[in-house]
Amino acid sequence: MRRMAAGAGERQRRGDARLRRAALLAAVGELLAERGPGFSLAEAAELAGISTATAYRNFSDTASAVDAFFGELTGELMEAFDRLPAGADPIADIQAVCREWVARASRWGAAAVHIRSPRGVLARRGDPFVGGLYQRLDRLVEAAIRDGAAPAQDVRFAVLMWLTIFDERVVVDLTGTLGWTVEDAAEHLTGAFLRVLGV
Amino acid sequence: MRRMAAGAGERQRRGDARLRRAALLAAVGELLAERGPGFSLAEAAELAGISTATAYRNFSDTASAVDAFFGELTGELMEAFDRLPAGADPIADIQAVCREWVARASRWGAAAVHIRSPRGVLARRGDPFVGGLYQRLDRLVEAAIRDGAAPAQDVRFAVLMWLTIFDERVVVDLTGTLGWTVEDAAEHLTGAFLRVLGV
Structure with a gap:
C-alpha cells in the first residue's frame, strides 16, 4: 500500500533512478564486450551519461556492477525461457x-x-x-x-x-x-x- | 659440431639447466591448475625446488613463464598428433x-x-x-x-x-x-x- 500512496513526484524520482541504473548496466555491458572487466565504475558512469556519485550510490565497485549486469541478464533469460x-x-x-x-x-x-x-x-x-x-x-x-x-x-x-x-x-x-x-x-x-x- | 665438442662438464651443466627449466614449467602448470595465473615466479621457483634467481634467468615474469608452459604443451600436442x-x-x-x-x-x-x-x-x-x-x-x-x-x-x-x-x-x-x-x-x-x- 505504501507504493500506491506515493505521490507523483516520488513516483517520478523512482522511475528516474531506475532509468539511471538501467543506463549504467547497459554501459557496463558495452565496456565488458569491448575490453573485459578492466574498467572503472567512473568510466561506466561517463558512458551512461550519469554522475560518478550516482553510479556509486548504485554499486560499491565495478565487480558488483558486473554481478548486477549478469544477474539481470540471467533473470531476463530465464523469464524468456519460461514464457x-x-x-x-x-x-x-x-x-x-x-x-x-x-x-x-x-x-x-x-x-x-x-x-x-x-x-x-x-x-x-x-x-x-x-x-x-x-x-x-x-x-x-x-x-x-x-x-x-x-x-x-x-x-x-x-x-x-x-x-x-x-x-x-x-x-x-x-x-x-x-x-x-x-x-x-x-x-x-x-x-x-x-x-x-x-x- | 660445437655440441659434440662440448666436454662432459658442459653437457652436464646444460642437462641440469634443462631439468630446472622443466621443473619450473611443471610448477607453473600446477599453480595454474590450482589457482589460475595469479602467482609469482618466486612461488613457482619454490614449488619447483629451484632458486628464485634461477627462475628469473629463465623467464622475466609469470606471464612469460605461462606463455612458455602453454607453448611447450602446444608443441607436444602437435607432435603427438603428427605421430x-x-x-x-x-x-x-x-x-x-x-x-x-x-x-x-x-x-x-x-x-x-x-x-x-x-x-x-x-x-x-x-x-x-x-x-x-x-x-x-x-x-x-x-x-x-x-x-x-x-x-x-x-x-x-x-x-x-x-x-x-x-x-x-x-x-x-x-x-x-x-x-x-x-x-x-x-x-x-x-x-x-x-x-x-x-x-
Missing part, C-alpha cells in the same frame, strides 16, 4: 529454447564471455545462470526421452553437450567472425545438438 | 585424434582452462594452439568427406563443433566432476562429434 509456449512436441520445445538462446547470446555474448568461469559447467550447477539453464535443459531432454522422441541416454552428458555447443563464444564466432545470421547460427547449432541427442 | 598413424580409414583417424586429445586434456585441462581466451576460436585461428588444432581437424574432416565417410558440409562449422565439444573444461567436467575414466569421456565425446558430423 516460451510448451507444446505437445518435445523436440519443438528444444528448438524454441535453442533459438531464443542464440538470439540473446548473439547480442550479449561478447560481454558475457568475459565473465564465464574457467571452471566446467557441471562444477557450477549451483550458480543461478548455469543452474537455471541446466534445470530447463534437463527437463526438456527428459521429456524428449520420455516421449520416445530421443533414445534413452545419460541426460547429464546431453545437457553438458548443449551447454558447450551453445557456448556464447561459439555464437559470437558464427554471428560475428563468420557473419552468419542469427537464424542460420540457431539452425546449425540446433541441428548439431539434435544429432548429438540422436534425434 | 598418430594415419590409416586408410578417415573416421579411425578422427577417433585417434579425439582419444589423444582427451587423454592430454584430462591431465592439463585444469591448468589450460585458465589461459583459454574469452575470444571465439575462429577469431583466433592465427595463434599456434588454435591454429594447429584447427589445421589438423580441418584436414581430417575434409578427408572424411572426400572419402564419402561423412556427408558434404560446412567444414568450418564441423571444426568449430569439434573445438567446442572437446573444450578442456568439458573434459575436466567429465573426468573430474563426474569421475569418468578417460576412455569413457573419449568415447562419449567422439560419439557426439561423429553424430554432429553425420557419420
Whole structure:
C-alpha cells in the first residue's frame, strides 16, 4: 500500500533512478564486450551519461556492477525461457529454447564471455545462470526421452553437450567472425545438438 | 659440431639447466591448475625446488613463464598428433585424434582452462594452439568427406563443433566432476562429434 500512496513526484524520482541504473548496466555491458572487466565504475558512469556519485550510490565497485549486469541478464533469460509456449512436441520445445538462446547470446555474448568461469559447467550447477539453464535443459531432454522422441541416454552428458555447443563464444564466432545470421547460427547449432541427442 | 665438442662438464651443466627449466614449467602448470595465473615466479621457483634467481634467468615474469608452459604443451600436442598413424580409414583417424586429445586434456585441462581466451576460436585461428588444432581437424574432416565417410558440409562449422565439444573444461567436467575414466569421456565425446558430423 505504501507504493500506491506515493505521490507523483516520488513516483517520478523512482522511475528516474531506475532509468539511471538501467543506463549504467547497459554501459557496463558495452565496456565488458569491448575490453573485459578492466574498467572503472567512473568510466561506466561517463558512458551512461550519469554522475560518478550516482553510479556509486548504485554499486560499491565495478565487480558488483558486473554481478548486477549478469544477474539481470540471467533473470531476463530465464523469464524468456519460461514464457516460451510448451507444446505437445518435445523436440519443438528444444528448438524454441535453442533459438531464443542464440538470439540473446548473439547480442550479449561478447560481454558475457568475459565473465564465464574457467571452471566446467557441471562444477557450477549451483550458480543461478548455469543452474537455471541446466534445470530447463534437463527437463526438456527428459521429456524428449520420455516421449520416445530421443533414445534413452545419460541426460547429464546431453545437457553438458548443449551447454558447450551453445557456448556464447561459439555464437559470437558464427554471428560475428563468420557473419552468419542469427537464424542460420540457431539452425546449425540446433541441428548439431539434435544429432548429438540422436534425434 | 660445437655440441659434440662440448666436454662432459658442459653437457652436464646444460642437462641440469634443462631439468630446472622443466621443473619450473611443471610448477607453473600446477599453480595454474590450482589457482589460475595469479602467482609469482618466486612461488613457482619454490614449488619447483629451484632458486628464485634461477627462475628469473629463465623467464622475466609469470606471464612469460605461462606463455612458455602453454607453448611447450602446444608443441607436444602437435607432435603427438603428427605421430598418430594415419590409416586408410578417415573416421579411425578422427577417433585417434579425439582419444589423444582427451587423454592430454584430462591431465592439463585444469591448468589450460585458465589461459583459454574469452575470444571465439575462429577469431583466433592465427595463434599456434588454435591454429594447429584447427589445421589438423580441418584436414581430417575434409578427408572424411572426400572419402564419402561423412556427408558434404560446412567444414568450418564441423571444426568449430569439434573445438567446442572437446573444450578442456568439458573434459575436466567429465573426468573430474563426474569421475569418468578417460576412455569413457573419449568415447562419449567422439560419439557426439561423429553424430554432429553425420557419420
